[in-house]
Amino acid sequence: MLFGGAGSSKTWKILYHVFTRALLLEGSRHICLRQRFEHVKSTLWPSAKEMCQSAFPGLWDQIETNKSGGAWTIKVNDSEILFGGLDDKERVEKHLGAEYATVYINECSEIQDENAVNLISSRLRQKINGRHLLFCDMNPPAKSHWSYKRYLEDKVKGRTSFKINPIDVKENLP
Numbered sequence: 821m822l823f824g825g826a827g828s829s830k831t832w833k834i835l836y837h838v839f840t841r842a843l844l845l846e847g848s849r850h851i852c853l854r855q856r857f858e859h860v861k862s863t864l865w866p867s868a869k870e871m872c873q874s875a876f877p878g879l880w881d882q883i884e885t886n887k888s889g890g891a892w893t894i895k896v897n898d899s900e901i902l903f904g905g906l907d908d909k910e911r912v913e914k915h916l917g918a919e920y921a922t923v924y925i926n927e928c929s930e931i932q933d934e935n936a937v938n939l940i941s942s943r944l945r946q947k948i949n950g951r952h953l954l955f956c957d958m959n960p961p962a963k964s965h966w967s968y969k970r971y972l973e974d975k976v977k978g979r980t981s982f983k984i985n986p987i988d989v990k991e992n993l994p
Contacts, residue, residue: 821928821971821981822957828984830957831864834924835871837955841922842899843876845948849900850922851915853940855930857890857905864903864926865889906936915939919946923954929961934970 822830838850852868854860873880884893892901902918905911920943931937944952961968971981 821967821979822955822984823960823972823981824984826959830984831867831926832871833984834926834955834957835864835868836875837953838901838922838924839868839872839876839879841950841953842894842901843879843897845899845921845950846897847899848921848948849902849918849946850924851902851904851918851920851940851943852924852926853904853906854926855905855932856907857911859927860903860905861889868892868901868903906931906933906940912936912939915943919943921946921948921950921952925954925956927958928956928967929958929965931967934966 822828822834824830835852838852842848842850852860852864854864869880872883879894882895884895885891886893890903892903893899894901904915916939923940923944925931925937925940928937941954944954946952956967956971958967963969971979
């Protein structure tokens with residue numbers, strides 16, 4: 821879990837790790853989610869494309885997207901990076917038939933239903949040569965929100981959180 825103020829590069833950093841894993845784990849599947857699919861299209865897609873072009877020169881030319889734009893395939897190794905929303909029960913359930921190496925929940929403090937996150941997390945079971953990872957990010961949540969309790973209060977083995985703010989990455993900001 822990365823948490824902190826807007827503009828601190830949380831999304832960029834996690835997308836970088838998702839793409840790195842997709843490149844290293846041939847034929848793997850990774851999914852990036854937000855509460856609303858419309859927000860995925862307006863924020864995550866542009867961020868993912870910008871990060872990809874910046875961090876992996878030439879890779880963008882090796883990515884093929886499906887008709888809706890929600891599935892990106894890296895042609896050099898057949899790994900997939902999928903994008904989706906958790907705002908519709910049918911959207912959540914359509915992912916239950918798939919298995920993933922990585923799940924990324926963007927802005928999880930906007931997600932009110934922790935069960936949706938639990939359901940998607942149960943899909944972290946694709947056969948890969950490596951660890952399955954769940955990444956989350958959020959702006960500082962209310963202490964009553966499930967994400968605060970889960971990632972900042974509970975001390976569960978295997979879970980960790982890092983606070984990052986714009987001041988921490990000031991050399992990268994305009």
